[in-house]
Amino acid sequence: MSGIEDTCVLRARGLRKQYGREAGLVRAVDGVDLDVAAGQTLAVMGPSGCGKSTLLHLLGGLDRPTAGELFFGNRRVDQLSERALAPLRRHEIGFVFQAFPASRRAHRPRERRTAGPVGQIITTAGAPPGPPAP
Secondary structure (H helix, E strand, O other): OOOHHHHEEEEEEEEEEEEOOHHHOEEEEEEEEEEEEOOOOOOOOOOOOOOHHHHHHHHOOOOOOOEEEEEEOOEEOOOOOHHHHHHHHHHHEEEEEOOOOHHHHHHOOOOOOOOHHHOEEEEEOOOOOOOOOO
């Protein structure tokens, strides 16, 4: 490998997620190619229902693609078992969800949402830690 592939912490090729069949087929994610370098910040934006959350769930290993390949560093992860994915999600991928569960909101009704309008942020290995942007 050379170039961007050497520095990628996250790489997707032809990533697809489909739901339903025939007339009811929904292409939530349709052929995404993506390279994310170490330390790079990535924002996923778009209108409601366009597949942002689905894409982020695929990239974070929370959901399985219908087709395509997903790599963390040089390791292909889209074909890993749930057992093999668990430590990867635990130690190498972080999520900040836009909405807190109802039980947490009940205890902290004035708590501000920290993820903003993007909804979710994936922090990949190599991203520098720091406070959230104002």
